[in-house]
Amino acid sequence: MKKIYILSAALTAFSLQAQFTVTVQAPSDFKEQEAILYTLNGSKDIIVTKEQSKNNTWTFKYPTSYMGMMKLNFPNTNNMVSFISENKNVSIKLDVQNNKVKDIIYQDEANSLMNKQQEGSQKKELILPALTQIKEYYKDNTDFGKALKEEISRLSGGAGSIDQTQHPFIYYYNTNYSKFLSNSADPSKKATQDDIINFLDKSNDMLETSSLLRPVLVSYLNAGGNTNVGTSVDKLLDRLKVETPRGQTVLSELIDIFDVYEMDEFKTKYLNLAKNLKCTINDRLASTLKSNANIEMGAVFPNYKFQAPANTTAKSLHDIKADKKIIVFWSSTCSHCESELPQLLAKYNDLKAKNVQVVGFSLDVDKDSYTKKIAAFPWINDSELKGWNSSYVDTYNIHATPTYFILDANNKIINKPDHVGDVLEYFKAK
Structure with missing residues (x-):
């Protein structure tokens, strides 16, 4: 399986002949200069390169063959645009209002088709049962x-209507989503653990780039039942072999799931x-091992x-001098944070x-919401x-908010x- 190297290596490669290009256009009133391109590896977004706006x-000129999910992040406005690559040129126009992406117009054939398929799938899940x-x-x-x-006949149509030779990734995604992740009430249509093992073992590299890997693994564990988790995982890893790249990627995803x-x-x-x-x-x-070791x-x-930072002149976390530090990862939209942080306050x-x-390290995206919330918090934010x-999500292996650490x-x-009760108990502050 191929590796996608991050910025330094990618910038060198981008000077070579591109396999395909990604072109994104926005209105003149969109106040954004920089955009970051990502590919996907399992459930992890991988930074490929950055580009500055020209008119x-x-x-983006992509230097190698790639079929799978991609996305573009505009870091200053927190806009995210998702799309696919079938190793052909991608063309997108953005409809923007008040610096927020209001609509995405996919102009290339693959993304236009994928968008229609996704809309059809939503209608199929929401409307088809009622029509039936x-x-x-x-x-x-x-x-x-x-x-x-x-x-009903139209909505019931599946990936069979997609020409696999013309649109291999769309066919792959739709076929396997339908087989392994659909909410069919018919038990005979549910994939067995052996079906899933065969899929994970024999699938091509599009498994890692499709966004299907983690949900399929969760489906696999659910199919085995809560009392057989260890047996299920051992059976899967024995088949895939943890010495192989596929086995290691699956092992990494399983560690994160647990x-x-x-x-x-x-x-x-x-x-x-x-x-x-x-x-x-x-x-x-390696990324999973490092974030857990941290x-x-x-x-x-x-x-x-x-x-x-608010409420400090320190330049970094280690610059803060204290006998002990309480680190909390939180968000203004997190309901548990809403109940726990007032107790800390x-x-x-x-x-x-x-x-x-x-x-406090916030996982907010809305500046106004974050600013209003920290006005009540006297600690460093x-x-x-x-x-x-x-960046600190991967560095500190954060999977939920709030998450706490106590440092000496x-x-x-x-x-x-x-x-938070455990925090206060540790300091005998309850």
């Missing part, structure tokens, strides 16, 4: 009955398996250079008297305003509380 047009029920009350020989039958669902026993087991591998490690698994108990919490003066400093695309005076991790 409100961004042109309504059909029972109308005869096929009536005008309405005929129209109803025709619409992290998200707080299945600590399984996360520890398979993280240790990854740590003890003696073979060459691929980039995807937050192990006793590890020095990696330093972070503040972007626009109520004890903030007591903590400060003990030379305990609180540092900072945000990249990039949401889950913030030397920035070593001495506690990883689950909830």
Whole structure:
């Protein structure tokens, strides 16, 4: 499986002849200069390169063959544009209002078709069941009955209508989404664990670039049941072989899944398996190992250079001097943060008297919402305003908000509380 190298290597490669180009046009009133192009590896977005606007047009020359999901991020306005590549030129126009992307007009054939397919899939999931029920009350020989039958037939159409030779990625995505992730009520149409193992083992590289990998793995675990998780994973990894790139990518995704669902026993087991591998490690698994090593108990919490910090003149996290630090990753749109952070606020003066400093890193994207919220928080706050695309998500292995860490005076991790109550209990501040 191919590797996509990040910025430094990519910039060199982009000087060569491009396999295809990505062209994005925006109206003249769109106040954005820089755009960042991403590809996909499993569930991880991979930065390829950056480009500056030329007459409100961004042109990216992609140097190698690539079929899969891509996206473009405009970092200063927090706009994200998703599209696909079938190794052919991509052309997109943006409809913008008040610096926000209001609509995306896909002008190339592949993305136009994919967009129609996605809209059809949404209608199929939301409307088709209702039409099927309504059909029972109308005869096929009536005008309405005929129209109803025709619409049901149209919505029931699947990937079979896509020419695989002309649109290999769209065919791949639609076929496998329908097979492994559709919400069919018919048990006979549900994929078995063996079906999924065969798919994960034999699929081509489009598995990693399709966005299907993680949801298919979750479907695989669900098919095995909660009491057979370890057996299911061992069976899968035995088939894929963790020495292979595919096996390592799947192992990395599984570790992250166990992290998200707080299945600590399984996360520890398979993280240790990854740590003890003696073979060459691929980039995807190496990233998972690094982000988890960054937050192990006793590890020095990696330093972070503040972007626009509030309530401090410090330039970085390590510049803050305190006997202990409470690090909290949060968001103004997080309901759990809404209930937990006021409890921390109520004890903030007591903590400060003990030379305990609180540092909040926000996963917000809306500047106004973030600014209004931190006005009530006297502790140090900072945000990249990039949401889950913030750099510290990967650095500190963040999968949920709020997430807490307690550091000592030397920035070593001495506690990883689950909830604010655990934070206050640690400092006997309840």
